[in-house]
Amino acid sequence: MLILRESYFIYVRNLKTWLAQPWMIVAAVLSSAFMFLFFGEPLRGITALPGFPADDYQAFLAAMVIVMAVVFSGSDMAMVLLTDMMSGYVDKLLLSPVNRFSILLGTLLIGGTRAMAQVLAIILVASAIGVRFEGGVLGILGVIVATTLLGVAMGCVGLIVAMRTRSVQVTVNSWLLFMPLAFLTSAFMPRDLLTGWFQVAVGLNPIEYIMVAVRAVIIEGWVWDSILPGIWILLATTAVLVGAATYEYRRATN
Amino acid sequence: MTNGPAVLVEGLGKTYPGGVRAVDGISFEVERGEFFGFLGPNGAGKTTTIKILATLLPKTEGRVEVAGLDVTRDPKAVRQAIGVALQEVGLDDLSKGRDFLELQGLLYGLSRAEARERAAELLELVGLSSVADRRVGSYSGGMRRRIDLAGALMHNPGVLFLDEPTTGLDPQSRIAVWEHLEELNARGVTIFLTTQHMDEADRLCRRLAIIDHGHLVAEGSPAALKAGVGGDIVHVAFNSDDSADDRVDAALAAVRDLPGIRQADFAERGLTATVSDGGAAAPAIMTAFQDANLSIANLSITRPSLDDVFLQHTGRQIRDSDADGDAEDRMWSQWMGVNRR
Numbered sequence: 001m002l003i004l005r006e007s008y009f010i011y012v013r014n015l016k017t018w019l020a021q022p023w024m025i026v027a028a029v030l031s032s033a034f035m036f037l038f039f040g041e042p043l044r045g046i047t048a049l050p051g052f053p054a055d056d057y058q059a060f061l062a063a064m065v066i067v068m069a070v071v072f073s074g075s076d077m078a079m080v081l082l083t084d085m086m087s088g089y090v091d092k093l094l095l096s097p098v099n100r101f102s103i104l105l106g107t108l109l110i111g112g113t114r115a116m117a118q119v120l121a122i123i124l125v126a127s128a129i130g131v132r133f134e135g136g137v138l139g140i141l142g143v144i145v146a147t148t149l150l151g152v153a154m155g156c157v158g159l160i161v162a163m164r165t166r167s168v169q170v171t172v173n174s175w176l177l178f179m180p181l182a183f184l185t186s187a188f189m190p191r192d193l194l195t196g197w198f199q200v201a202v203g204l205n206p207i208e209y210i211m212v213a214v215r216a217v218i219i220e221g222w223v224w225d226s227i228l229p230g231i232w233i234l235l236a237t238t239a240v241l242v243g244a245a246t247y248e249y250r251r252a253t254n
Numbered sequence: 255m256t257n258g259p260a261v262l263v264e265g266l267g268k269t270y271p272g273g274v275r276a277v278d279g280i281s282f283e284v285e286r287g288e289f290f291g292f293l294g295p296n297g298a299g300k301t302t303t304i305k306i307l308a309t310l311l312p313k314t315e316g317r318v319e320v321a322g323l324d325v326t327r328d329p330k331a332v333r334q335a336i337g338v339a340l341q342e343v344g345l346d347d348l349s350k351g352r353d354f355l356e357l358q359g360l361l362y363g364l365s366r367a368e369a370r371e372r373a374a375e376l377l378e379l380v381g382l383s384s385v386a387d388r389r390v391g392s393y394s395g396g397m398r399r400r401i402d403l404a405g406a407l408m409h410n411p412g413v414l415f416l417d418e419p420t421t422g423l424d425p426q427s428r429i430a431v432w433e434h435l436e437e438l439n440a441r442g443v444t445i446f447l448t449t450q451h452m453d454e455a456d457r458l459c460r461r462l463a464i465i466d467h468g469h470l471v472a473e474g475s476p477a478a479l480k481a482g483v484g485g486d487i488v489h490v491a492f493n494s495d496d497s498a499d500d501r502v503d504a505a506l507a508a509v510r511d512l513p514g515i516r517q518a519d520f521a522e523r524g525l526t527a528t529v530s531d532g533g534a535a536a537p538a539i540m541t542a543f544q545d546a547n548l549s550i551a552n553l554s555i556t557r558p559s560l561d562d563v564f565l566q567h568t569g570r571q572i573r574d575s576d577a578d579g580d581a582e583d584r585m586w587s588q589w590m591g592v593n594r595r
Contacts, residue, residue: 016349017349020349087345087346088340088344088345089346094310095308095309095333095338097330097331097334
């Protein structure tokens with residue numbers, strides 16, 4: 001398949017570009033380690049609350065650290081694409097006879113790869129501070145696959161922001177867009193213990209269901225009642241966002 | 255490549271969203287193997303035209319064929335047939351020079367082995383072999399142009415489009431780029447080059463078209479265009495702080511009334527006149543200045559250059575046009591929503 005061959009070349013280029021910026025990687029890992037340190041430590045006592053589902057708050061928090069890192073990676077992907085648009089590298093690709101979709105695919109796949117690498121790093125950090133994964137090795141693999149997909153989906157949001165606005169100031173600040181997605185969740189506290197409008201808003205946020213599924217695998221193991229809704233919502237969200245990014249990309253390159 | 259000229263443009267027009275008319279019904283042809291120059295000030299429509307020819311921008315109307323292929327109907331085949339280097343655009347700063355070239359080759363369908371071999375060959379040609387494994391971001395301006403040129407050549411295109419390939423380069427690097435281009439043309443590559451530098455057009459191009467405000471104002475070989483100016487050029491530099499001064503207008507009116515003056519215009523705090531006989535006209539021109547109370551700083555008589563051709567056809571010097579220029583760039587940024595430079 002020519003598209004796969006072309007996408008692969010573009011993907012490898014994007015991978016090299018990413019690896020050529022080691023501070024991007026260091027910062028991504030550090031920010032996740034800081035989450036455990038600055039949220040996990042002070043909030044440790046929450047587990048004593050009646051009805052709190054985990055004994056180890058760091059284990060509870062691990063799902064939030066993982067999902068949040070991947071959600072915010074969408075903002076990084078926006079910047080990656082915008083940088084290539086502004087340097088004219090996207091034009092250079094468009095001048096070549098490659099299929100337009102190969103360029104998009106090579107970019108989305110790097111979004112997935114970055115998410116995957118970051119999740120892997122977080123799992124290592126979590127293990128190092130003593131978090132046990134109830135879902136076992138298969139659970140860890142499941143979390144990695146799911147969050148890679150989520151990385152592609154969030155990358156789509158980033159690409160749409162970059163293509164629509166073509167503006168540095170909007171794109172640099174696009175993490176704001178991802179903030180409600182990441183924080184209107186049961187990130188710090190299970191949904192049953194939340195109250196009022198916040199609890200309602202959390203129920204409407206698709207990311208919440210993905211976070212609940214990831215957390216279930218970590219603190220409880222294979223509890224399908226909590227995991228399945230997350231899987232369906234992840235698949236649906238990814239499909240919709242890839243579709244929207246493809247549409248937007250067609251519009252922008254024609 | 256199919257039959258037909260390298261470039262065929264008929265009634266090409268481009269109106270940007272928002273209504274700015276960048277190119278207004280131009281027609282020209284470039285023969286295979288030709289070194290063709292597209293000359294004009296900033297904002298004249300050069301970059302818009304080259305982007306349409308290179309399939310990067312859709313046209314509003316007209317017919318455009320490149321390498322015998324219609325750019326709208328068959329853009330992919332056009333892309334495969336041409337090499338393009340736009341104004342310092344599209345370099346991948348974090349990639350190594352060699353990797354940049356090899357990827358270009360792969361994207362144009364070369365095999366890995368072919369891409370590796372061709373990249374090494376071109377790095378040699380443009381004199382970048384010694385820095386091939388350094389990142390492009392560390393290259394100087396001249397090296398960047400050369401690696402970009404090499405990238406455009408990876409797939410051996412028959413037609414090469416270059417947008418201001420030497421703008422911003424120091425004189426030595428300019429000459430190095432010129433020599434590469436001449437060598438390529440000698441090997442049979444058709445070159446379509448835009449420039450705002452008259453000396454560049456004069457040295458390189460066998461034929462050129464001058465574009466101003468989206469219209470073609472002249473077309474022909476540099477020699478024929480210069481001969482078309484006819485006679486000598488008298489340039490008078492005068493001492494006045496303000497070129498809108500009444501005295502300046504009086505002097506210009508007086509000079510225009512002199513016998514043997516074909517054209518006289520102000521440009522750059524001076525007056526340029528086309529006259530049938532420079533030596534005979536000079537004293538009368540000096541008198542006109544004296545009568546207007548303007549003191550002359552310098553007077554020269556020369557044979558026409560391409561600058562004079564431009565002046566004759568547009569009433570302005572190309573350097574003056576830069577000031578009001580960048581309209582096209584502005585419009586492009588507006589359309590794109592970003593500042594490209």
